[in-house]
Structure formats: C-alpha cells, structure tokens
Amino acid sequence: MDLSPRPPDQPDETSRGSSSGARARRRWLPVIILSLLGVGGIVIVTQFLTSAIDYYCNVDEIGVREGCETTSRLRVQGTVEQNSLKKTETKTRFVMTFNDKSIDVVYSGDPGGVFQECIAVVAHGRMVEGVFESNRIEVKHSNEYVEKNTERFEASGSAACSLAQG
Amino acid sequence: MSQLVTSTSATGTRATRVLGLLAILVMLWVVIGGLVFTPQDVVQGESVRIMYVHVPSAWIAYLAFILTAVASASWLIGKKHSMGFDRFAGASAEVGVMFMAITLVTGSLWGRLTWGEFWQWDPRLTTTAFLFVTYLGYLAVRRLEGSAEQRARRSAIIALLAVLEIPLVHFSVVIWRSLHQGATVLNPSGDVKLDDLMLFTLFSGVVGFTLVFFWLVLHRQRTMLLLDVVNRRGLDTAIANRRAEGSTN
Numbered sequence: 001m002d003l004s005p006r007p008p009d010q011p012d013e014t015s016r017g018s019s020s021g022a023r024a025r026r027r028w029l030p031v032i033i034l035s036l037l038g039v040g041g042i043v044i045v046t047q048f049l050t051s052a053i054d055y056y057c058n059v060d061e062i063g064v065r066e067g068c069e070t071t072s073r074l075r076v077q078g079t080v081e082q083n084s085l086k087k088t089e090t091k092t093r094f095v096m097t098f099n100d101k102s103i104d105v106v107y108s109g110d111p112g113g114v115f116q117e118c119i120a121v122v123a124h125g126r127m128v129e130g131v132f133e134s135n136r137i138e139v140k141h142s143n144e145y146v147e148k149n150t151e152r153f154e155a156s157g158s159a160a161c162s163l164a165q166g
Numbered sequence: 167m168s169q170l171v172t173s174t175s176a177t178g179t180r181a182t183r184v185l186g187l188l189a190i191l192v193m194l195w196v197v198i199g200g201l202v203f204t205p206q207d208v209v210q211g212e213s214v215r216i217m218y219v220h221v222p223s224a225w226i227a228y229l230a231f232i233l234t235a236v237a238s239a240s241w242l243i244g245k246k247h248s249m250g251f252d253r254f255a256g257a258s259a260e261v262g263v264m265f266m267a268i269t270l271v272t273g274s275l276w277g278r279l280t281w282g283e284f285w286q287w288d289p290r291l292t293t294t295a296f297l298f299v300t301y302l303g304y305l306a307v308r309r310l311e312g313s314a315e316q317r318a319r320r321s322a323i324i325a326l327l328a329v330l331e332i333p334l335v336h337f338s339v340v341i342w343r344s345l346h347q348g349a350t351v352l353n354p355s356g357d358v359k360l361d362d363l364m365l366f367t368l369f370s371g372v373v374g375f376t377l378v379f380f381w382l383v384l385h386r387q388r389t390m391l392l393l394d395v396v397n398r399r400g401l402d403t404a405i406a407n408r409r410a411e412g413s414t415n
Contacts, residue, residue, distance in 0.1 A: 031239070034330070046341055055343050055344055056343055113279065114279075115282075119209065138286065139280055139282060140347070141210065144359040146207065147361045148205060160209055162208065
C-alpha cells in the first residue's frame with residue numbers, strides 16, 4: 001500500500017467556487033435550522049400549550065373556563081378578603097376574591113407561613129355544595145418588595161393589607 | 167505551552183488576581199448589606215434576604231448559557247474553528263450549571279418559607295428544572311469519547327438548541343399562570359417595585375456574582391487547555407511508543 005504523502009489537489013476556478021459555496025451553505029445550515037426550530041417552538045408554546053400548563057384557575061373562572069369544572073379537583077387563585085379570616089382549632093375559613101367574584105373556602109388546619117388577609121393564595125381542593133374545601137394552600141407572593149413599616153402594619157392589622165392600602 | 171503545564175500558578179494571571187480581589191470585596195458588601203443593612207420585607211420578613219443570592223445566581227446562569235451559545239456559534243461559524251471558543255463554551259456552561267443549582271436550592275428554601283412548599287411543578291420551576299437538566303446533558307455530551315473537534319461540534323449544536331430555553335424560562339411567568347411571582351426588575355412594564363437599598367444590594371449581588379463567574383470561567387478554561395495539552399502529549403507518547411515497537415520488530 002502506498003502511504004507516501006500526496007500533493008494537494010489543485011482544483012480549477014469553477015470547482016473552487018462551488019466548493020466554497022457549499023461550505024458557506026453548510027456553515028449557515030445549523031443556524032437556519034435552529035431559527036426555524038425556535039420559531040416553531042415559540043408558536044407551540046404561546047398558541048397551543050397555554051391552557052394545559054396554567055397552574056391555576058381564578059375565582060371568577062370556576063365552572064366557566066375550560067379546565068375549571070366544578071366536578072374536578074382544582075387549584076384556585078384569589079385574594080383573602082379583609083376581615084373574612086376565621087380560625088378554629090381544626091379549620092381555617094375565609095373568603096377568596098378575584099375580579100369581584102368570591103367563594104367561601106374552608107381549609108383543614110392552619111396554613112401557617114406568611115398566610116394572612118389581603119394576600120393572594122392558591123388553594124387546592126374541590127367545590128362541595130358551594131364551598132371550596134381545600135387541603136392545601138400556597139401563598140402567591142407578588143413581585144413587590146417593600147420595607148416593613150411597623151406603624152402602618154399595626155394600623156391595618158395585616159402586612160399584606162397595609163401594602164394593599166398603600 | 168510547556169511553561170503552562172509546569173508553572174505552579176498556571177491558571178492565574180495578574181488580571182485574574184485583581185478580578186478575584188474585586189469579587190471578594192463586592193461579595194463582602196453583598197453579605198453584610200444583605201444580612202445587616204437591608205430591611206425586612208413587609209410580607210416575607212427576613213426570608214427576603216434569600217433574594218440577594220437567588221436572583222443574581224439565576225441571571226448569571228442565563229448569562230453563562232448565553233455566552234456558551236455565543237462561543238459555540240463562533241466555533242461553528244468561524245473558519246479557523248478555534249478550540250479556545252469551545253473551551254470557553256464548556257467552562258461557561260460548567261459555571262452556569264453551578265449557578266443554576268444555587269438558584270434551585272435557594273428558590274426551594276424561599277418557597278418553603280413563603281409558599282409553604284419546597285417545590286411545585288408550576289411553569290417557572292418546571293422550565294428552570296428542564297434548563298438545568300439540559301445543561302447537565304450538555305456537560306455529559308462534552309465527556310463522550312472522540313476527538314476535540316468532535317466534542318466541539320456535538321456540544322456546539324446542543325448549546326445552540328439549549329439556549330432557546332432561556333426566553334421560555336424567563337417569560338414563563340408572563341405566558342402562563344405561575345405560582346412563582348412575575349419579574350420585579352426585568353418586567354415588561356419597566357416599573358421596579360423594590361425598596362431602594364434592596365435594589366442596590368440586589369445589583370451589587372449581580373456585579374459580585376458576575377465577577378465570580380468570570381474569575382471561575384477564566385481559570386476553568388485554562389485548566390481545560392492544560393488538560394488538552396496533557397491529552398495531546400499522551401497521544402504523542404503513545405504514537406512514539408508504537409513507532410518504537412515497530413522499529414524493533
């Protein structure tokens with residue numbers, strides 16, 4: 001077998017031009033494919049997946065929006081209404097409001113953490129005879145961060161209510 | 167090249183030492199400012215302090231993955247296919263994965279204190295976890311068998327695909343309804359709802375983490391260069407040994 005080094009090929013002008021064109025095409029092909037994939041992905045995510053991925057239904061959408069049927073287990077988002085919170089040893093009752101619609105919520109236990117009046121929450125549970133029976137509550141914090149002001153807090157009775165009242 | 171291998175301070179230069187010192191100074195302020203000088207949040211109380219680590223680490227992870235993609239594209243499109251681009255891409259991704267892990271851990275701790283749960287499969291958390299796993303996969307691909315060229319080509323294509331997830335993660339709280347709150351600083355309205363000192367400390371965190379990021383990447387890519395040199399030398403030695411065997415037969 002002849003393994004001696006071969007002289008480099010000397011292509012004519014025509015073939016050199018076409019090979020550099022092919023190289024340029026090969027170089028940009030991944031960019032074009034990636035761009036098409038990106039555009040396709042954006043269309044799928046923003047147009048077709050929205051209702052499937054949404055984490056919760058708002059209070060005013062219960063029984064109205066697709067996926068928020070009263071017959072199934074739901075995650076419902078709304079704000080704990082001021083002066084509606086009542087706690088007993090085993091239950092926590094409050095009214096949850098969103099877009100001028102309200103539902104009564106009863107939770108088995110004490111939600112704890114930063115749960116309070118005027119704060120947005122997501123309650124997991126079912127509608128039973130007009131009352132939302134929840135066994136899990138998550139506090140949905142807003143994107144607002146404000147220094148704790150003791151005087152304002154004491155006047156409103158709840159940190160979240162003092163924030164809501166400005 | 168041999169100087170690089172034998173020198174005891176092979177990955178450090180005067181510039182990286184200055185960078186490291188600056189990073190320490192800024193991070194010192196972030197620790198003291200974040201733990202002592204900044205106020206409690208009206209709703210979250212003390213747990214707001216997690217933000218000074220959580221948010222900068224998330225942003226730096228985004229930055230790292232974007233730089234990985236830029237370096238990968240430079241390798242793919244560039245005529246010389248400089249391996250420096252590939253090493254920078256790999257180093258940036260490694261450090262980015264570390265910052266993403268910090269984001270996930272600090273976010274889980276904050277979630278337990280605020281939401282009442284360490285983890286929920288809401289759109290922001292799910293897409294972030296997906297991004298993290300994607301870049302773990304990217305790092306795994308970099309360790310596959312093959313030449314440095316093969317490694318660079320495979321990983322560059324993955325990096326260019328993976329970076330498309332970043333807008334999805336960032337805008338997940340806008341596109342879908344999420345338990346995670348919307349962006350406070352980089353939000354579509356441009357209205358920053360953050361106390362002044364909190365904002366200053368947050369940006370100090372971003373600056374400090376950025377300095378730490380570049381310090382780590384510079385050292386890591388130089389370590390990768392040394393590893394490539396060692397591998398190449400190993401190959402040269404193996405070829406020389408094989409030739410020696412051939413000549414004695």
